[in-house]
Amino acid sequence: MINDKNSQKIVDIIQNWSRKHSIWVLAYGTGCGAIEIPPTMTSRYDAERLGVRGAATPRQADVLLITGYLTTKTLKRVIRVYEQMQDPKYVIGFGSCTINGGMYYDSYNTIKVLDKYLPVDVYINGCMPRPEAVLAGFGKLQQLIAEGKANGATKYKENLEWYRGNQKKIIPNWVMPEYNW
Amino acid sequence: MVGSPVLLIAIPLLAAFVIPLIGMIWKELVRIIPGLVLAYMLILSATLLYYVSQNGIIVETIAGWQPPWGINLVFSPLTGFLATLMSALGFLVWLFSYRFKRNVDFEPAKKYFIFLMLLIAGAIGIVITGDIFNQFVFIEITGISAYALTAFYTGRNSAEASFKYLMMGALASSFLLVAIAILYSQLGTLNMADIASKMHTMNPTYKIIALIFFITGIGIEAEIFPLNGWAPDAYTEAPGPVGAAFAGIVVKAGVYAIIRMIFTLFDIPSAYDFLIVIGLITLIVAETSALRQEKLKRMLAYSSIGQMGLVIVAFGIGTHEGVFAALFLMLNHAVIKPLLFFSGSSLVFNSKEKQIAEMNGLGKRMPLMAAFFSLGAFAIVGLPPFAGFWSKLSVLSAAANEGLLLIIVLILIVSVIEIVYYFRVVNRIFFQEYSREKSAAPHRPRVNALVAMFVLAIAILVIGFYPDAVTGILHNASKDLLNTDEYINNVLQLGQSLTR
Amino acid sequence: MNTIILIFIIFLGGAILTFLAGMLKGILKEVLFLASVFVPVVLFFTNISIGQTFSFQAAGFAFQWGITPLSYVFALIVAGLGLMAAIYAVSAMRNKDNVSFFYFNYILTIMSMLGILFSRDLISFFIFWEIMTWSSYLMVVYQGKDVQTVGIKYFIFSAVGAYAMLMAIVVIYSLTGSMMIDSLIQSFPGFSFNMQLLIPILLLIGFGVKSALMPLHVWAPGAYSHAPMAYSSVFSGALSKMGIYGMVIVMVSLISHIPGGHWFREVIAWLGGITAVMGTLWAIKQDDAKKLLAYSSIGQLGYIIVGVGIGTPLAMMSGLFLAVMHALFKGTLFMVVGAIERQTGTSNLTEVTGLIRKMPWTFLAALFAIIALAGIPPLGGFISKWMLYESLIGSNHYLLVIVIFFSSTAAFLYCYKFLFGFFLGQEETEWSHVKEAPAMMVVPMLILAVSTFVLGVFPGLILNPINEAMQTLGYANTQGHLWELSIIFNEWGNQIAMQPIVYTIIGIFLFFLTFLTIKGYKETRYVTTKDISSSGEVPKEHENLTFSMNFMQPFFRAVEPLMRRQIDKYYTGFANGMEALFDFTRRIYTGNGQTYAMYVVIFVVLLLLFKNIIFG
């Protein structure tokens, strides 16, 4: 009965609903965007009412929030953190820098397009995005989750070779454990 | 009867004079003769002791003069026990030192054995004589041979030690002579039994002064506290077996002399308390001094003094149990201390300074010697199931029966100190790294020495596991010491009405 | 031939033969060793019945050997643990120097412990006590570390204790004229009050030293940790119980008959309580597992002393039960440390980490033992702790129960430290070569560990002999209203029924084991402990991430005032002062002949001056 297709669908709906309403965020404060997280979480905007909540370690987190530009140095850590997160997991690119480099478009030591290295589910535009925008981003992510379309992790697994290739281009001496999902 | 007690003195004396003559015939005889003599003495005294225990004491008169006029020898369970002990120890000392200095030359060996024979003759004489002046003579014989043996190594230190000993000994004999003179002037007799029977007539002041001089005079031999300054030096500088002989034979004779004075001759009850006090002081001072010694033999010397102090305390308790305990202690000390001296001198044989620090790690090099030393150490601090335990137990038990709790506490505290310094040595031997230069070959004791030590070790174990082997003899001996009337009666043999 | 004497002859002969066989190559000495432990133990279990005696005379004293119900309980500890540790020792001591010397002392220790328990007279009690002391001393210095400090310290304390006991024995002998323990107990109420006070105090000093009672415990950490671990498990597990055995007799049969004796026992119980606290606190501070266990033993013995000191039926039961349990779990733990030390070469908790996957069976044994030690249900440690608390509360010991509770809560800290330090944490490459200990070492540990579980579910198995022992001590029969096979009651009738509890726990555990742990374990795959969430960093192979230095530092910041003073320092100061003093007395012997001559003259003059006082 459990393996029945219909019941699987029901289970999926319930699971997606719960995932949608319980988003534990691992905020990777790489750039200046991290300053926008506290207002988002505290009294004025109160992201917790949406079920958004900080997580302490990648093992417990659902969402990896890349707040702003990502230097080549930190990329390694971010990849590591992402790979340590457990399925299902999502990435939110926060701010213009994650989209196209933003004001660091010609910097020699930041990466410009986050999507080449990690599968981004939702981008939040702005430099930097205001809390309202962040909330909107979370709303979008919730919508995607509910629809079952937030499948960045699957994409990552399927195109691991490609992602790895891009990553290794940036990180010269690659000493990382194999990705175990 | 296989022989007369006279032989116990006469034969070693004779042997001492004969040795140099015989040495001219065949050098080896110098070494063999003393052994034969001592073996004979051992057999003789043991037989006599057995005879005495069956038939009552033997009073041997010399040259037909009856006591109280002539010199007489008394072979009672007590004196017989001590004589047997001394001849047995003498034999073991001979056995240990049979090949002593063999590789040096003939002359020292000759001297050594002459003086050893004299020493034993004198000590046995002190014990079995019944005449107070005769005893003085024997004390002198013992003393002189002891000085000579101390100076055996003809070095500067030995000479100094010997001189100190000689000086003290000279003081001792003068005091002794004064005491004898006082007694003779007051009582007109030199026979111990006679003195004892007449003692009550003596002026108390003279009596006490005589006793004080006696105690001082003999106390030097018996290593009582302020009088024992010679002992550490003499033990340290004398050869190992001589140290054993001092500890096992000479001191015993000295203690015997004091005890005979106080128990039999003088009727001063407070002398017992004096014994306890002086014994405790000796014990405490000696054992505390031993704690920080650096040389092994010196440590053993202090330990020996301490043990003698304990013996004197036990005698001072004055009861049958106390005397029994004291005799038991003497026996154990006579068995254990020679073992310690023998094995200890083997352990430090190859070292320059003869220091304790040089014994590190010898347990692996000389396992047997180390084991003997440890056995001795275990036994002398009174760990069961070795010999020392029973004597310590009987001392404490005797003290407890008299309600002398403070003495028990002091003895036990001192025992702890004793444990500390003995176990420090044992620890060094077994559980620390070898510290001498690796090339120095360990001294391998000869077979004869090993046999001597084996005998002592087995004696320790036998007494430890089966104390009844000796307690009978000791009980007889202590009864004998305490029964003054019987002593007087037996010696004087006159059935005099005792007026004591 | 009488079985009792046969046991001792086999022990003694076996010891000597094993020692001699040490000179030969081959496994003869191991075989002899095992045989000379195994045969007497089997003889003990099969042929010795309570009440059987053997008497003889020696040195004017009457000797009597025989087992009583009380000593039977302790003999169970000695025989059981002795046998297990012997099996362990054969494997643990292989390829060590002087093994036969170890075996020799081991057998002598077991013999002397059984001898103590068999002794019905004080002399043989003391003789065996001293044999135990020096054989254990030889084991403490066996490895040759710190012999002049640790070894001597142990022996001095033992000697002080033993001599205190010896003094008590001779005093008793002078008072009663008999060395029999029974006659002492009978005539004790008739002694004068001073003697009634003196004798128990002296005896308690003797027993207190062996059972590491404050302030006589300072030898214990060093001695326990310096002996070979195979021996330490017997040392801490069984040998220290000899002190407890003596204390039980003194407390119940002597002190209770003194007027106001319960105050005396109260003092002892408080000393035990303080011992428990301080032992625990210092145990937490240790980085060396051996020292940790040593201090922990001190603490645990403190609990036992509290139980024995309070002396209500429940308290006495808890004390004796904990004595048995402590032998089991502390024996196991010392064996665990020994196994780890053998496999890794060190016993330092800050060095060894992550052995759980390399030595799983050892870990299992350690886990059981630690759970028992911490007193967590359903293992046997809980039973004893429970009884102890209930008895303390039931007998209105308001503060003592808090002290004990503090100590046993703090004990969790070192329990965790022990397990974490050795088995958990990062798996370092330094220890990747480590293999599981040989089966001969693991099996005894597991047997002991599992027996803690069995006794936890069925405490009645061991409470039955304890009950009999207590009846001979004059307690009422407690079966039925204080304990049943697997139920224990407190004095108000509240009960712990172990069986339903254990079944429930096992049920819950199995449920989660199946549906969570094993399922999860199968679904997931193993990654090394380098694969952790450490801020996105990838630790290098050689990077040591283990947290083991200053493990409980915040705790120590809080309890620091309690630990500022160390009794040990006072003793050291005292000893140093004494040595200085004795160095002074040594100088009385100046080596100068003139001085000596002067001494003689002074002696004579003094005697002559004070002759009337001295000889008057």
Add this chain to the structure above:
Amino acid sequence: MESIWYKILGAIITVIVAFIVGLTYMGLSRKITARIQNRKGPPFYQNFIDALKLASKTSAIHHGFMQHIGPAFMMITSIMSVLVVPVLTGDQWFSNLNFKGDLIFLLYIMVFGPLGMALGAGQTGNPNSAIGVTRGLSQMVGFEIPWVMALVALMMQYKTASIVDLINIQQEQGVWLMFSSPFAFIAAVLAMLGMFRYSPFDIVGAPTELASGPVSENGGKYLFTLMSSNSIFAFAKLTLYVDLFLGGASNIVELLIKTFAIYLIPMLYGTVSPRYRTEQAIKYFWGWPLFFGFLALLYAAIF
């Protein structure tokens, strides 16, 4: 035989109730905290969603067997305590193991889980876990003392160690123990602040400092297990307080009111408090709580 099945059924129901109530209380606490901070806050059922999500998350890795046993140990503690504590007085269905264990047993079974969890945390090899564990254990030594003092005072005063007896005594006397043994109640409540690990005593799992401490390597199902265990455990503890000091509860509504009232204490205290360091926490517990504990003992000794 039938009764055993009833028992098991009752136990399961108890556990489920405890789970639901515990999670609800936690959700309510989030809500209330949010309101105090002038936020809207998540819905009160937010924790159920979180639990559901955690249960649906996958876990791909483990660091060893012990890591997976830890949560199981934790569950044993929670379920055992909720089974031993009388949930509803006089109710046959939920009597569970009430008569099989007493207060001392409860004290000890309560540390079983944390210790097992600590072992699991230890095996992950994450230094943060071990640090968290040491902090937790140290803090436990702190608050256990006043807590035990309160319990000992109760046990001595009423000569029983059984929780059921204590409830019965309250019902016979008609006075709650919080009024008849006020000092014990105060000490116990102060100890409870530490027991629930809300601020200021939340240094164990300080999220930003220690990355949630002992559970830092646990996610998904294990975190779910721990979460449910925590909620059951919280319910057990609250029920215990109600049983001991508030006269127990005869029906579920009364139980909920009383437990929630008790629950508000650590929660509200936590919302207005910063965080103590470990040694500060220990010293806090050995200050006034200890004093009240002594008063409680004195009170018990006198009356």
